[in-house]
Amino acid sequence: AEALHRRALAGREAHLGTNHPDTLTSMNNLAVLLRQQGKLAEAEELQRKALAGLEAQLGASHPNTPIMLDVLAVILESQGKLEEAEGLHRRALEGGESQLGAQHPNTLNSANNLAVVFEKQGKLEEAEELYRRALTGSEDQLGAVHPQTLQSVWNLAKLLEVKGSVAEAWHGGPCKGHRGTVDSHR
Template identity: 35%
Template sequence: MPFEWSTIGAAYFYEGRWKDAEELDMRVMGIRKRVLGEEHPDTLTSMGNLASTYRNQGRWKELDMEVMETKKRDQGRWKEAEELDLRVTETRESVIGEERPDTLTSIANLASTYRNQGQWKEAEELFVRVIETRKRVLGREHPDTISAMNNLDEQTCTKSYSMSQRRLRKRC
């Protein structure tokens, strides 16, 4: 049953039905924790799915990070996503190793969560770590390596946009 729920949860996720996806992600994660244990790869995948759902509930059309930070309900979601991302990343690093694709994806997810909270330094350090590891393990032209480079570019653009918005506000 958890597999089917996970599949339905993924469909909800891709349709943008965040609350429905969250409900199923939580249910699947709970069952997998109980049946398979916290360190099982399927449980970790469920935790990562839930973290992604939380993260996507916080993506707004506005690009201004200061506006994002004022939305308290969503800030709570960022914290939850960060906690899950940290847990999944740490567990994957200790169980399957730092250079495994799943671990690198978890690190990239954590970096995205940091970026979306305006924690630029932490995000950049993790994005660079993912890029360097993927270059070494997968090669420079691998789609996952290119995706990691794109994430760092997005980080730089978002940070620059936010800083220019702050400067503009100070002038006004």
């Protein structure tokens, strides 16, 4: 997959230019793959370039900007750079709310991503609030068994366990009605 992503990026750079939106999308896609492969420094460098190009070409208020912000933030989070990741996730969430609406799936994903960082920072109340928001919105917008909804269920349940609310987590809270699905992911 990496070779194909690199080929697509090289082709787009050659034919469209480095800052064409399609080229920037290819950079973003390669950065996502590199993060998944653990090539975090290269992923970060590439995603910073993609984000800077997108903001220069289309502006900070373009609907793709929050997505690219989230990707960079997740890369930074993977490297333990939680403070910078938090700032970028906040920008992504604010951008998603203003450009796409508070209930758009991308905005809800940004809320979930920021909650993950809050949890890692020990900001458990803030994390819980955002996990609940992401779960409620995802259930409403995507349905109870959509992968994004189930990720929100799992994240909130894990947080409630950490906070000592095991009964709420597994019996009366986010996992109610999802128990079989969540158990298969444990």
